[in-house]
Amino acid sequence: xxxxxxxxxxxxxxxxxxxxxxxxxxxxxxxxxxxxxxxxxxxxxxxxxxxxxxxxxxxxxxxxxxxxxxxxxxxxxxxxxxxxxxxxxxxxxxxxxxxxxxxxxxxxxxxxxxxxxxxxxxxxxxxxxxxxxxxxxxxxxxxxxxxxxxxxxxxxxxxxxxxxxxxxxxxxxxxxxxxxxxxxxxxxxxxxxxxxxxxxxxxxxxxxxxxxxxxxxxxxxxxxxxxxxxxxxxxxxxxxxxxxxxxxxxxxxxxxxxxxxxxxxxxxxxxxxxxxxxxxxxxxxxxxxxxxxxxxxxxxxxxxxxxxxxxxxxxxxxxxxxxxxxxxxxxxxxxxxxxxxxxxxxxxxxxxxxxxxxxxxxxxxxxxxxxxxxxxxxxxxxxxxxxxxxxxxxxxxxxxxxxxxxxxxxxxxxxxxxxxxxxxxxxxxxxxxxxxxxxxxxxxxxxxxxxxxxxxxxxxxxxxxxxxxxxxxxxxxxxxxxxxxxxxxxxxxxxxxxxxxxxxxxxxx
Amino acid sequence: xxxxxxxxxxxxxxxxxxxxxxxxxxxxxxxxxxxxxxxxxxxxxxxxxxxxxxxxxxxxxxxxxxxxxxxxxxxxxxxxxxxxxxxxxxxxxxxxxxxxxxxxxxxxxxxxxxxxxxxxxxxxxxxxxxxxxxxxxxxxxxxxxxxxxxxxxxxxxxxxxxxxxxxxxxxxxxxxxxxxxxxxxxxxxxxxxxxxxxxxxxxxxxxxxxxxxxxxxxxxxxxxxxxxxxxxxxxxxxxxxxxxxxxxxxxxxxxxxxxxxxxxxxxxxxxxxxxxxxxxxxxxxxxxxxxxxxxxxxxxxxxxxxxxxxxxxxxx
Numbered sequence: 117x118x119x120x121x122x123x124x125x126x127x128x129x130x131x132x133x134x135x136x137x138x139x140x141x142x143x144x145x146x147x148x149x150x151x152x153x154x155x156x157x158x159x160x161x162x163x164x165x166x167x168x169x170x171x172x173x174x175x176x177x178x179x180x181x182x183x184x185x186x187x188x189x190x191x192x193x194x195x196x197x198x199x200x201x202x203x204x205x206x207x208x209x210x211x212x213x214x215x216x217x218x219x220x221x222x223x224x225x226x227x228x229x230x231x232x233x234x235x236x237x238x239x240x241x242x243x244x245x246x247x248x249x250x251x252x253x254x255x256x257x258x259x260x261x262x263x264x265x266x267x268x269x270x271x272x273x274x275x276x277x278x279x280x281x282x283x284x285x286x287x288x289x290x291x292x293x294x295x296x297x298x299x300x301x302x303x304x305x306x307x308x309x310x311x312x313x314x315x316x317x318x319x320x321x322x323x324x325x326x327x328x329x330x331x332x333x334x335x336x337x338x339x340x341x342x343x344x345x346x347x348x349x350x351x352x353x354x355x356x357x358x359x360x361x362x363x364x365x366x367x368x369x370x371x372x373x374x375x376x377x378x379x380x381x382x383x384x385x386x387x388x389x390x391x392x393x394x395x396x397x398x399x400x401x402x403x404x405x406x407x408x409x410x411x412x413x414x415x416x417x418x419x420x421x422x423x424x425x426x427x428x429x430x431x432x433x434x435x436x437x438x439x440x441x442x443x444x445x446x447x448x449x450x451x452x453x454x455x456x457x458x459x460x461x462x463x464x465x466x467x468x469x470x471x472x473x474x475x476x477x478x479x480x481x482x483x484x485x486x487x488x489x490x491x492x493x494x495x496x497x498x499x500x501x502x503x504x505x506x507x508x509x510x511x512x513x514x515x516x517x518x519x520x521x522x523x524x525x526x527x528x529x530x531x532x533x534x535x536x537x538x539x540x541x542x543x544x545x546x547x548x549x550x551x552x553x554x555x556x557x558x559x560x561x562x563x564x565x566x567x568x569x570x571x572x573x574x575x576x577x578x579x580x581x582x583x584x585x586x587x588x589x590x591x592x593x594x595x596x597x598x599x600x601x602x603x604x605x606x607x608x609x610x611x612x613x614x615x616x617x618x619x620x621x622x623x624x625x
Numbered sequence: 626x627x628x629x630x631x632x633x634x635x636x637x638x639x640x641x642x643x644x645x646x647x648x649x650x651x652x653x654x655x656x657x658x659x660x661x662x663x664x665x666x667x668x669x670x671x672x673x674x675x676x677x678x679x680x681x682x683x684x685x686x687x688x689x690x691x692x693x694x695x696x697x698x699x700x701x702x703x704x705x706x707x708x709x710x711x712x713x714x715x716x717x718x719x720x721x722x723x724x725x726x727x728x729x730x731x732x733x734x735x736x737x738x739x740x741x742x743x744x745x746x747x748x749x750x751x752x753x754x755x756x757x758x759x760x761x762x763x764x765x766x767x768x769x770x771x772x773x774x775x776x777x778x779x780x781x782x783x784x785x786x787x788x789x790x791x792x793x794x795x796x797x798x799x800x801x802x803x804x805x806x807x808x809x810x811x812x813x814x815x816x817x818x819x820x821x822x823x824x825x826x827x828x829x830x831x832x833x834x835x836x837x838x839x840x841x842x843x844x845x846x847x848x849x850x851x852x853x854x855x856x857x858x859x860x861x862x863x864x865x866x867x868x869x870x871x872x873x874x875x876x877x878x879x880x881x882x883x884x885x886x887x888x889x890x891x892x893x894x895x896x897x898x899x900x901x902x903x904x905x906x907x908x909x910x911x912x913x914x915x916x917x918x919x920x921x922x923x924x925x926x927x928x929x930x931x932x933x934x935x936x937x938x939x940x941x
Contacts, residue, residue, distance in 0.1 A: 160903060161710055243678035298710045313710075313717065314891040314899060315794060339793060341889040345776055350792050353783045507657030507904060514661060 154356040161297035164283035180283035180302035206271035213262040220307040227258035232287035249278035274530035305331040305619035332622035367597035381609035383596040384527025389589040394549040401585040406458035408447035410495035428590035447584035455495035467496030470519035475509040485522040548587035659904040705907030725893035728881040732815035744827025766821025774814040775887040830862040871927035
């Protein structure tokens with residue numbers, strides 16, 4: 117072996133420099149500056165209790181805070197509530213609010229604001245899509261100036277993760293006639309500054325934020341740029357510094373772009389195919405099992421996600437306590453022969469014809485439908501892909517007007533959130549018309565259980581019965597990518613798609 | 626002439642009424658209403674909440690009641706409120722219109738000013754090498770959509786001059802230089818396909834005129850070729866060009882909508898596309914009504930201009 121003293125020295129020096137610079141970069145936070153973000157859509161209003169679309173959430177997530185927060189490792193952390201206690205029977209939660217928190221208009225946060233916000237979400241007049249998250253709550257009252265007590269009608273295991281998603285708004289502001297759809301007053305690290313529809317939305321630093329010295333940036337500017345290639349060129353040219361939650365195909369092209377870094381995290385959202393079990397042939401569980409055998413998930417991961425995804429089971433691998441590895445599901449071993457066999461058993465020796473409803477606004481969704489069509493054809497499923505405008509898709513989806521559909525479901529940090537409303541008989545998103553007494557019983561057990569051990573057992577059983585013969589064919593959990601200029605520091609992506617760490621983000625200038 | 630103008634104005638009102646009915650029905654007949662869009666896929670709501678929300682937005686009324694309410698308000702100058710933000714629709718429309726008008730007028734001016742000399746050049750250099758070159762570019766121009774040119778331009782600008790602000794929009798009064806530097810590329814992207822079309826039309830119409838008897842007469846009088854082209858041929862060749870300009874202005878408006886998407890310019894098109902996607906009824910209705918009025922007016926003006934350009938045109 118030859119020895120190159122000069123090279124070794126150089127390498128050592130370089131490594132040292134890199135290490136020290138990385139070290140000092142982690143140490144010295146630079147303050148100030150505006151982070152230019154590019155997003156695809158204007159928010160559909162700013163009311164965090166009414167508009168729950170992602171385009172609204174990226175903005176309101178900076179302006180409002182909940183009692184609790186969910187961090188990047190999916191742990192529930194205190195936010196506006198500094199602590200909480202749970203009664204032994206699981207029916208009573210008492211939250212103690214952090215003292216000295218102020219809304220952006222200067223008013224102090226009190227227990228009354230929390231009660232007002234929760235009541236507002238529950239009130240049918242608000243028509244909040246979040247209302248059912250509080251369905252287990254029978255009473256909410258202020259039991260002190262900084263203490264709120266929730267009384268539940270029965271134990272509800274996902275309670276804390278559901279409460280974490282509800283923003284606390286200012287009672288005084290709303291009752292004084294403030295329009296939350298057009299303006300925003302919260303307690304968050306950034307305050308609403310101005311919104312020019314379809315152009316940009318600007319938030320400025322909350323100088324009185326309760327976390328000392330945060331946020332680091334002076335302002336956030338959400339530029340609304342509908343065209344994906346324009347956002348991409350804008351990031352590369354430096355016009356924008358941050359693209360939150362980009363598509364897998366865009367991420368693939370940005371991987372080698374100079375001056376750009378990709379920030380990644382596992383995604384809780386998953387692509388799925390769903391079938392209408394009230395229609396032939398999918399009323400037969402054997403046909404649903406055949407679908408699973410016909411689907412080649414690893415191929416789909418390669419073709420649609422460029423390898424940056426994992427085959428999906430009923431629960432995401434990010435929920436480590438609960439998720440069953442997909443290798444445990446026999447129907448995940450792709451076999452066209454097995455699928456044909458099952459179809460024959462179900463009385464379809466010549467295969468079946470059906471249509472797949474989907475939409476084009478999310479590229480991975482439309483691509484998945486195409487790949488599935490080809491994969492299923494090998495097993496005798498002759499699918500016609502019906503790509504509709506999103507509004508039409510939603511209507512047909514909600515009315516169960518489909519044989520099958522391909523879509524993307526947002527995830528939840530609790531297994532109940534993933535499975536309950538879509539699978540319980542007559543559930544609010546049970547568009548599959550699926551009704552199975554055993555599944556119903558397990559779903560109820562899962563949400564009402566008081567110990568984690570019994571929940572783990574319940575969800576293991578549920579995953580087993582849903583993976584192969586359920587109405588959903590789980591396809592893939594993608595990687596969640598955000599792209600940023602390389603001088604953007606301090607941002608940690610979160611599987612929930614929350615951008616809450618923008619408060620610790622700074623620009624290295 | 627005055628009679629004709631008045632009659633056409635009356636027609637205009639009938640057209641607008643018809644369009645208002647059509648638009649009103651169409652946006653409601655496409656599947657998925659405002660409530661569905663708001664809730665989207667994958668949210669948990671009860672049917673009671675959906676009914677509640679629909680009532681809140683006035684969508685539970687019979688169609689005729691909804692239409693009558695909208696029309697009577699519109700006649701009083703009130704185009705209604707945005708479903709989502711409650712802001713008056715007319716304000717949003719008026720704030721967007723100038724942006725798109727700029728994206729229609731600038732390319733129109735650029736294309737016409739270049740089209741006249743280029744068209745004459747091709748006609749004058751009939752059957753020459755130069756004409757072949759121009760023909761190649763005009764055919765390429767006609768077949769290349771503006772939005773594709775837009776993406777290409779953004780990319781080229783990034784490669785050639787990375788610091789040049791090309792994306793987005795700033796109002797002229799806030800930053801004139803920034804405004805213009807962002808308007809150059811979309812203007813050129815919109816003007817090129819139009820320019821190509823105009824050159825082709827002007828060329829063929831000039832060639833046709835140049836073959837006519839009165840041109841031969843002019844030439845035999847000993848007029849210079851220049852004078853024949855400018856004073857005799859061009860004026861006569863302008864009539865088909867005007868017709869096309871009227872139609873092209875409409876196309877430009879449509880093209881501007883797509884180009885706004887590419888360059889992230891908050892114009893009228895973005896407003897309408899967004900409003901349709903969100904089933905923001907009042908906004909769609911108001912916006913389309915105003916665009917239609919614009920179209921009909923342009924055609925009306927073009928018709929009147931015929932008489933100015935070509936004295937043989939008479940209106941009874």
